Amino acid sequence: MIEFFRHVPLLPEKYRFVKRVQKPLSVMVWAGISSVGRTPLVFVPSGVKIAATYKELILEPLVKDLGKTMFENGSFVFQQDDAPAHTAKSTQEWLVANISHFITKVEWLPSSPDLNPLDFSLWSTLESRACSKSHTNIESLKTSLRREWENIPQEMVRTAVAVVNQRLKSVIKQKGGYIE
Secondary structure, three states: OHHHHHHOOOOOHHHHOOOOOOOOOOOEEEOOEEOOEEOOOEEEOOOOOHHHHHHHHHHHHHHOOHHHHOOOOOOOOEOOOOOHHHHOHHHHHHHHHHOOOEOOOOOOOOOOHHHOHHHHHHHHHHHHHHOOOOOOOHHHHHHHHHHHHHHOOHHHHHHHHHOHHHHHHHHHHOOOOOOO
């Protein structure tokens, strides 16, 4: 094996080393979307119990007034996924008390990214745009995520929301199976 490398011309130094990150920077982020708008990104502090924090960071300040802030007629259906904070008893009780229409944890298919427009469309777009360059700290990552979130065209958001009904029909046709 050593003999092989003697005969290979040396690569320029910039190609000899690959920088790898053991633990890439990451944040937990929440966002809400609809065909008419989007919420700001909410960054969840690391190390918190998310089920307890979800209500104070997201439900109370953002979701409770969505009917007034995002929808002219005040009517909307709130959809979450099956993340533990979303399915927690305290969250479901809060939703019953504060949101007229929402999809309960019993009604929501577990592990169903096929039906969540953030999962099947927008998170990957946001990640690829915000992480196209590496970040040296969390604040740089957050700044990039915020900027790119605002730069995603509303038409792209509207399209992702619009295809949910068709995707739901496809999942029903597949008897709950994946459609992608």
